[in-house]
Amino acid sequence: MEWETLPFFISDHEGFHGTIKTSPKDFVVTEIDIHGQLVTDPNIQGTQTKTVYQGTIKDVKSKQTQPDEIDISNQDCIDLNVILNPSVRKELEHFTNKIRAKTSPCEGEQENMELSLGTFADKNLRAVVHRAVRQTFPFLQTVTNQSEIRVREDQDFKDLSKLSSEGEAEEFFRFIDAKVPGSAFTFLPDHSKEHRTSVHHFVSLRFGKLVETKSFTDQNKTSITVRLRDKSKQPKKRGIADCQEEEVTYTAFTLQKENLETLEAISYMAVVLGVLPSDFTYAGIKDKKAVTYQSMVVKKISPEQLLEKVADFDRRGMKISRIHPVFEPLKLGRLQGNHFELVIRDLKPHGKHELAMLEELIREAVEHVKNCGFVNYYGPQRFGSRTCVQADRIGLALLKEEMETSVKLFFTPEDGDNLQNKAKQHFLLTGNAKESLALMPAYKARERLMLRALHRYGSGREGCTRSWLSLPHAMRLFYLHSYCSRVWNEAAAYRLQKLGFKAVQGDLVWSGSKRGCKNTTEDELNAPQVQVVTAEEEMDDVFSLEQVILTMPGNNVKYPENLVGKWYEDRLAKDGLGSCRFRVNPLKLNIPGCYRPLLAKPQTITYSFRTAEESQTTGESLMTGQSDEPCAPSLSLEFDLDASCYATVCLREIMKYHVS
Template identity: 90%
Template sequence: MEWDTLLFFISDHEGFHGTIKTSPKDFEVTEIDTYGQLVTNPNIQGTLTQTVHQGTIKVVKSKQTTPDEIDISNQECFNLNVILNPSVNKELERFTNQIRTKTSQCKGEQQNVELSLGTFADKNLRAVVHRAVRQTFPFLQTVTNQSEIRVREDQDFKELSKLSSEGESEEFFRFIDAKVPGSAFTFLPDDSKEHRTSVHHFVSRRFGKLVETKSFTDQNQTSITVRLRDKGKQPKKRAMDCQEEEVTLYTAFTLQKENLETLEAISYMAVVLGVLPSDFTYVGIKDKKAVTYQSMVVKKISPEQLLEKAAEFERRGMKISHIQPVCEPLKLGRLQGNHFELVIRDLKPHEKHELATLEDLIQEAVENVKNSGFVNYYGPQRFGSGTYVQADQIGLALLKEEMDTSVKLFFTPEDGDSLQNKAKQHFLLTGNAKESLALMPAYKARERLMLRALHRYGSGREGCIRGWLSLPHAMRLFYLHSYCSRVWNEAAAYRLKKLGFKAVKGDLVWSGSERGCKNTTENEPNAPQVHVVTAEEEMDDVFSLEQVILPMPGNSVKYPENLLGKWYEDRLAQDGLGSCRFRVTPLKLNIPGCYRPLLAKPQNITYSFLTAEESQTTSHSDEPCAPSLSIAFDLNASCYATVCLREIMKCHVS
């Protein structure tokens, strides 16, 4: 069933015809992070951002900040004027001046004085704040208490500064905090053996598991060299409570891609970088025929290695920016939403319309959806672009653990004589995975991974399982989520058709102020709670249709307690899933389900009508242009612009 055959609208305006995605540049999508900032211009309170710039990495605060360039090999030297709020930074300078200039009479009083730098919810940002403060002020110790970072005078630094100058002590502590593999620090020449022994003892006592010390004589002068031990022998951090400072080989970046599926882009980058597609994590899948900007994290690759491959990515229609080391991978769905900037071309009214002008039709349509929203269907991207087999059909086969069927569906070719279609057709006809692999193009990473596994383990049930396990976990989940999304779309249409446009008895709503599509897992202590609308609440109109949520099938969701609940039961039974546990154990897949608002609304919507002459200036063609519409808006995570446009235009869009 096509996703748009449901065609259930909630507004009664007439709409209009138009064409979207005439060019990828007519459909731009930019992720909005959990701090409400575009990933192309992140908020410094969410994460420090970096952009590729002539072989260096540039740290950027915001448009009005003068960037401070730092060498890519010394990324910890961030500017505190960039990281901290100006008032906090001023207070920190006052605090450090007080420590530096304190008199002997007040030493005892100030020994335990601390200053709060505020709370930082993001773990990665806390790690950067810790490092940046100590690189700037080596005589300070940073301490984390939950999300709050406090600073105080470092007693280790104080002890060393009695054995060497303050300047030399500062350089030594910067060396310790930087932890650059293979690096060394040499103290100034020292002719006193007793004094050198004291320095040796101090360094060994405080940092002995991290470094080794050795005295050497050059031109009758003796100095102490401190060398970082091998990485495997490094100790725990200087401050035991700063666990987020642990260095991990994860690199975050913003990916700009054009006319590429997200999974296709990942497959290509994995080949270029020599890692697995599963080493990439992201928060959402973006449109193919569009220019999109999204956050990603790659495992086992350093910022330097990623930067080296930037030119190769560009040749494939991808650009990378805002590169930075981070401590952990991204998790699917961890974003606030997406910002869309679209151009709808070739505008014309529907055959029957009453309003005088096309511009009037557009204004009425956009204002209606701005105020009333739209049915929050999953869009066509959720089901793939296949003509004969779509992703939800594969997902159903996997849920039923029909492994052989799922693989055959996976390799069903489309029309055309492309290499991938020839390879798929050859596999279905012969079952010969080795020969099919030789035909399959190199950039078709998913298909090649599957064929390699089938060649190695055979095409029986075990081989099919191995084939699916060769794909990244997120890719396997995609097919199951696609099926569940299909059921949700049908449930939404049935709910509106049978129960109307108000919240009724048995409907589900959030019990608190929750919004958006939220997963439920038995491992999550603060899982969102749902409330069942009572007859009294229906009578008193306590809840609106905008507050109604529908479950996406899974093993941890509650179903409505009205006729829609029975519909879910019958619908799943119809597909042979009456007793489904929504776990595919052989493939290590678990579907807890989630709750999704029945309606969605675009936010921050702006639009302008472009005449035929104005449209010509933005067109990517030399052909004469019809009027067009430029429109921009924000949608919550997992909401689809194509669905919003369908409600505005009252016609098929994809």
């Protein structure tokens, strides 16, 4: 169900026609923080004193079997006959023969064909065993579990053997294991560019942090050379103690941007500051065609470093203010809402109403929405600015883990002959990410990040997965949330169509007193706070429609216990998500789900109507760049909305007109 076809208005007033976003300055959005203060408020304390820093260690691996990464390149290779007793050496030979013969494991053996070489209490001796086994049998992987060493077939070796001879694969793995500084390995000449590309992608994917690859042509023969990366440029491993002692720097600031996407602004700031886009965190994505003010936090940059770059951001049309140190990144959804200052131009009544009645129509419309609210649909911004392929379709492909399909949808060009569409078209036709990257405009941050990853890792399933991982976590989530939002919009329309405008049996409501999104992030709106309306409660009108909530699909939510619940089940099954766990493990994404009020209300709403004559007097035609045209009546509106509520949806109810 598209935005333009969404049914149902709450009020029965007439409404009026008008134009929004004639210029970005007609749509000003200021974030309201969790304390209820505007992020531009000069009275808010701009500095924080750090007392005790509570560091967090993430991804610390438990003691489990992991491939050993001990570097013993300076040790001589020792004969396995010396360090293994004869019976174990014989078992190892039998084990390797079975792997090479590709025979099935004997009864009682593990399916993954592992063999224990015994326990070795001394760490240095374990290192010698690892090195000796891998030099003698490059197709084996050695793993340590406490002091026990086990061997199994190396899947990476198996995959490379499909691209080269086994002998060449063995020499390559000996080169990788030796890690001799300044060394290189050259594959045999290969006349097939497609095959060379596959080898490049394999090596980059498996060993990209350790080596780099390049093709060289000599006497019309092209070979791939693999070189060990300079150790000084490789990140050094740190112990847990180092992580605990290190205090990560976080700096908060308020960003003002105009006619700029949030990610576009972040990408530019990341380049200027020399950090990754994923080092920036924010509470929410703001409109592009608008003037917006929002809080952000950047990691690894001090307030002094950020202040030094303010002039660079000014040149790009971004202003930075309220810079101060903080303790942690900003979580998505950590805001109370947004304050809107809007101007609606080119006003005229619907249908047969006279222009003289316009001011009365506006007063009636504003009062109705102030008192009755509006259907809390997700606005068109939730689905992106695309016309051919909207974000929810990409989100559906990601939920189904159709990685290659999702990338093709992402690069489907829009109408028009601009550079970005040419770059997208070129990628879809040729699959050449490098050439498409050269065509893609510098300001298209998302597209360039993904093309770089596709060039490095290829356009197969794994390469497409890596391309999505190159985007910040919040941006990957955007596409999944977009799909869930589409389902929610359709559920809201179905709920009102089938069950009407009162709370009925099986509806979900907040338990206890009425709850809304205010002061509560989406992640916090979980099942224990929700109750189901009973038949008695429906009969006694215990709850109003304003208290009804609808489910955003996820893996930790309940659904209405009436025909709307069955509708959810059928709707998800229709899209092939009947058994979906709402987790996309390859992309490290989890969708727990949440609940969203069916209705929303603007707070502190005020308005000011200007007639055509008054607009002419104030020079509004000059402000909008339309000085040759006569001024039309205009309307200024100010109001607050809770987090995740959309001004365009509120305007839709006020005007009885689909705005975007």
